[in-house]
């Protein structure tokens with residue numbers, strides 16, 4: 001106990017700021033985004049247990065086609081696709097995606113976006129990308145939620161890769177009901193006519209990357225890519241998602 005107290009008096013001026021942070025933490029403790037456990041001052045967003053539970057795909061190390069790329073085969077032409085984490089029901093990734101969508105948590109969206117950027121920025125094949133385009137959500141949803149979660153991820157990627165973010169002048173034209181209980185066919189019918197493009201954006205001749213929070217069947221992205229290719233037949237399209245339900 002005595003040694004501990006002595007150690008306190010040995011604090012240097014430069015240590016005062018962390019101490020201030022620690023005091024702030026005592027009053028407003030940050031909680032783990034995934035499990036709500038109280039975080040220690042050295043942790044950010046996730047506790048060590050949830051951090052260990054994250055299932056990284058390591059797709060950036062693949063030389064052959066990845067599972068998320070194969071998902072689009074025979075459906076729409078894409079240059080390449082990347083997903084950062086595998087989505088497992090009940091895992092940390094599910095909790096993170098939920099927090100990203102339903103509790104305003106811009107910080108964690110940007111933090112994971114940065115992490116994606118760090119994985120991809122050394123990769124030759126991602127170097128000629130011109131613009132990051134967040135997958136749009138219904139304007140009504142964006143209004144009530146206050147943000148588009150995919151835009152937050154795109155901002156983080158942009159920060160670490162230096163690629164600009166541009167919103168697509170594209171809107172979902174109808175309010176889709178929850179798709180989770182529907183099968184693949186129903187879901188496809190549900191989304192295929194739901195997008196309309198506005199004329200503000202010009203992506204002629206560019207390599208654009210759609211940024212999404214989670215890819216399950218790929219139906220939403222397929223619909224989006226078809227719509228965009230109708231308008232800009234000469235563009236190249238790639239996809240980045242935070243999570244992938246394999």
Ligand SMILES: [Zn+2]
Pocket residue numbers: 032033034035036037046047048049050051
């Ligand atoms: Zn946790």
